Amino acid sequence: MELAAQLLVILIQIAAVMGVVLLHVAYLTYAERKVLSDMQDRLGPMEVGPHGLLQPIADGLKLFFKEDIIPAGANKIIFSASPILVLVPALIGFAVVPFGRDSLHIGDVEITPYITDINIGILYILAFSSLGAYGILLGGWASNSKYALLGGLRSAAQVISYELPLGLSLVGPILLSESLSMMTMTHAQAGGFWNWYVVKTTPIPFVIYMICAIAETNRLPFDLPEAESELVAGFFTEYSGMRFSFFFLAEYANMILVSCIGVVAFLGGWQAPFAFLEFIPPIVWFLAKVYFLLFFYIWLRATVPRLRFDQLMAFGWKIMLPLSLVMVLVISVAKYILTH
């Protein structure tokens, strides 16, 4: 009975987190279109619902009822499996993100603001996000199309190249908090914004993290895997209907996930920037910071042109990687001197 109750609570938590994340994914597409159109001095979606608020639902229904086409000559098994291989790693990472401080108590059942707090939280997310490359690579290969294959290969090269500086930029917060757990990391940044790791590790690792996170999620200015002027639509050229929407969902879920990690590792998670602002609930702070980072992504998309592929690789290997290695050295030495 005890076990069944625990299992039920966990299932409810997972359902709640997935529901909230998918809702955010849907409305992130709406927010992106609205912000972009505002920056380009036009209205954006206005037809469905007041100010186009029901547009994501209409889009979802449209994709759901679209014909599902598998191209002749495609590898059917891998072609159908790869959208799932992309989406699952994007969603599974949310299991360790701490959204707030206080647990909810209903009777003697405790509902925590995170699904689980494992002591390798950050590594867990990195491990699963590194698996996302398979879906893209295999989707491109299984489509039996040169554009899709080239898009998939580009994406894999890009993801591998930028994973290294991304992981190394997170070493700073890990060193300072002496923990890989996202919950401990948040607690270590209590007491005002000058304790946040974006300040304590100098902003350089945070900037590296943001750049690599954008590259990892294949967003502009690093969206070469789907560069429409060269590769039609990249690795999902041949996909349609629900399978296409899975890639789409995964991209936006990944955006939210990397924003959540950025907030936890560098911006103090749910901590308030000043002590006198702590009357505002922690979850509001968390959401506000995540929304800010998401807005930053969209802002970048409207501002910056796409890089050339060799520029992208050179930037990743010749600037980001050495810089993040130097920052690991600097932070370790500084920490050693300060603690001895």
Next chain:
Amino acid sequence: MTAQLLFFYFGGMTVAGAIVAVSAPNLVYSALALLLTFIHIAGIYILLNAEFIAAVQIIVYAGAILVLYLFVLMLFNPKQERHYIHKQYKAGIFLALVVMFLMVFAGYKTEILSLGGPVTVESVRAMGHTRVIGNALYTDYIFPFEIASLILLVAMFGAILLAGRGQRRIKGPAGRVDLSKRDEATKVLVRP
């Protein structure tokens, strides 16, 4: 009980993945079966309270090395290589039997299995696996650790030298695009 059931699941899937990896006709399927094996090995590590190794197993083997394998597989026609693989099965079975004999032998010599160091399951759980590994690697085993790093560094130099040798050839006669000014990694990608 649950741990044993999970062990049989992870162990069984590891072996099944390995068998498919060497016997699948399509090399991309082989790579995917290998991915299955890697992930289930990580599961076994978690059963052994080694979360850090499990995460690193997935990041390094599944996330980086196998992606590079797939990369290579997609750039040449795998079907040409089929017969080459199946010729070697006799040697493979012989080697597998030798390794299996050694493992069973080690299992019979129970004193090897019952040898215990200062690191026990309880101490690992109390300190956290990452911390235990860090302490061991950077104090008692710093010398082997540094040797391993040095070997990897030498391998990296070798790889760069080998890749650099092709660069002079590509430059080619005058009038062609001078690729040498471009980044090394890009050139490999641009060629197919």
